[in-house]
Amino acid sequence: MLKMAQQKAALSFELVAKCSVTRARASTMILPHGPVELPMFMPVATQASLKGLTPEQLESLGCRLCLNNTYHLGLKPGQATLDAVGGAHRLQSWNHNILTDSGGFQMVSLLKLAKITEEGVRFLSPHDGSPMLLTPEHSMSLQNSIGSDIMMQLDDVIATTSPDKDRMVEAMHRSVRWLDRCIEAHKYPEKQNLFCIIQGGLDLDLRRECVKEMVKRDTPGIAIGGLSGGEEKAKYCAVVRTCTEMLPDMKPRYVMGVGYPEDLVVSVALGADMFDCVWPTRTARFGNAVTSKGTLNLRHASYAADFTPVDEDCGCPCCRPEEAGGLGITKAYIHHLTGKETAGAHVLTMHNVYYLLDLMRKARMAIIAGTYPDFVKEFFGKIYSYDKAEYPVWAVDALKTVGVDLTET
Numbered sequence: 042m043l044k045m046a047q048q049k050a051a052l053s054f055e056l057v058a059k060c061s062v063t064r065a066r067a068s069t070m071i072l073p074h075g076p077v078e079l080p081m082f083m084p085v086a087t088q089a090s091l092k093g094l095t096p097e098q099l100e101s102l103g104c105r106l107c108l109n110n111t112y113h114l115g116l117k118p119g120q121a122t123l124d125a126v127g128g129a130h131r132l133q134s135w136n137h138n139i140l141t142d143s144g145g146f147q148m149v150s151l152l153k154l155a156k157i158t159e160e161g162v163r164f165l166s167p168h169d170g171s172p173m174l175l176t177p178e179h180s181m182s183l184q185n186s187i188g189s190d191i192m193m194q195l196d197d198v199i200a201t202t203s204p205d206k207d208r209m210v211e212a213m214h215r216s217v218r219w220l221d222r223c224i225e226a227h228k229y230p231e232k233q234n235l236f237c238i239i240q241g242g243l244d245l246d247l248r249r250e251c252v253k254e255m256v257k258r259d260t261p262g263i264a265i266g267g268l269s270g271g272e273e274k275a276k277y278c279a280v281v282r283t284c285t286e287m288l289p290d291m292k293p294r295y296v297m298g299v300g301y302p303e304d305l306v307v308s309v310a311l312g313a314d315m316f317d318c319v320w321p322t323r324t325a326r327f328g329n330a331v332t333s334k335g336t337l338n339l340r341h342a343s344y345a346a347d348f349t350p351v352d353e354d355c356g357c358p359c360c361r362p363e364e365a366g367g368l369g370i371t372k373a374y375i376h377h378l379t380g381k382e383t384a385g386a387h388v389l390t391m392h393n394v395y396y397l398l399d400l401m402r403k404a405r406m407a408i409i410a411g412t413y414p415d416f417v418k419e420f421f422g423k424i425y426s427y428d429k430a431e432y433p434v435w436a437v438d439a440l441k442t443v444g445v446d447l448t449e450t
């Protein structure tokens with residue numbers, strides 16, 4: 042029997058503007074812990090903490106929705122502690138929204154011995170090696186204890202680069218069956234939103250079939266999953282475009298695991314609204330600054346005497362000059378700190394997260410102003426110093442399919 046999730050949604054969605062050229066949308070999604078503006082980037086706070094940042098700092102950057110990992114929280118502090126404290130918002134003193142993954146992807150990617158059967162994901166406990174099982178019901182129960190504003194269904198996710206077609210078909214159908222079990226097991230649909238996840242690898246027909254099945258279940262939001270696993274960018278874009286073409290206008294669309302600025306800007310043009318990725322925070326710990334002129338490795342000796350801000354176009358507390366109430370931190374200072382002092386990683390994490398949040402805020406303003414195609418052109422122009430020969434072919438091709446020609450003068 043078809044399970045319907047929508048009757049009791051804890052989310053309302055307002056479409057504010059649509060780009061008249063591309064498929065970009067600006068919208069507002071009202072969640073239990075307040076409204077969020079889309080398109081948006083969601084930073085990943087794995088263990089209920091963004092490495093190097095306090096909840097106050099994350100809030101000051103303008104973040105109103107961040108990710109927690111169910112797998113990590115389920116292991117530690119564990120479900121009993123989460124229930125005792127009243128969920129993850131209280132645990133981390135975060136009064137804004139939280140999205141949690143199902144826990145499945147982390148298991149499959151972290152634990153080599155994980156085995157997937159119709160029942161769920163079987164694995165050995167990383168603590169004591171005892172056999173454990175994550176089922177759709179268990180994932181829902183954990184996410185209900187966490188109290189996340191958006192919960193993700195347990196899905197059968199395999200690498201898009203897998204050559205095993207039969208396995209890909211099986212995973213897609215199983216993900217639909219597991220969604221039904223998740224809907225059935227979800228205890229609080231009136232206060233937590235369950236999102237479905239579209240699977241189907243790089244096979245566009247399989248993706249279309251999955252979209253049809255998932256949309257029927259009427260969940261409050263829809264994710265496109267299984268991407269960002271090393272597939273060719275052109276194929277990634279084809280999947281996103283194929284899915285958004287069929288998705289209802291009035292639901293948020295989340296493309297999972299995407300965080301490179303160029304991927305975000307192109308995916309928004311293809312009609313996606315939400316993104317998450319550990320890359321901006323992880324790469325900060327290696328001295329990499331994500332900027333409007335591309336990614337800079339500040340460990341490079343050339344920055345030793347560079348007394349300009351990390352990004353002159355950035356308004357984050359780290360880049361903003363002291364006169365404007367910021368820290369006025371220079372590339373030279375981060376170069377000096379990085380690798381030696383955790384403070385270097387800390388300020389860069391702050392900058393990188395702010396950069397991506399702000400990129401999406403600016404994209405939203407451009408969509409509302411009706412200037413998104415110009416925004417896209419300026420964005421690529423700045424990164425590649427307007428040298429069109431340097432523009433990535435996949436981005437040029439993908440943008441052409443939605444009416445933006447980056448090569449045109």
Ligand SMILES: [Zn+2]
Binds near residue numbers: 351356357359395
């Ligand atoms: Zn900055």
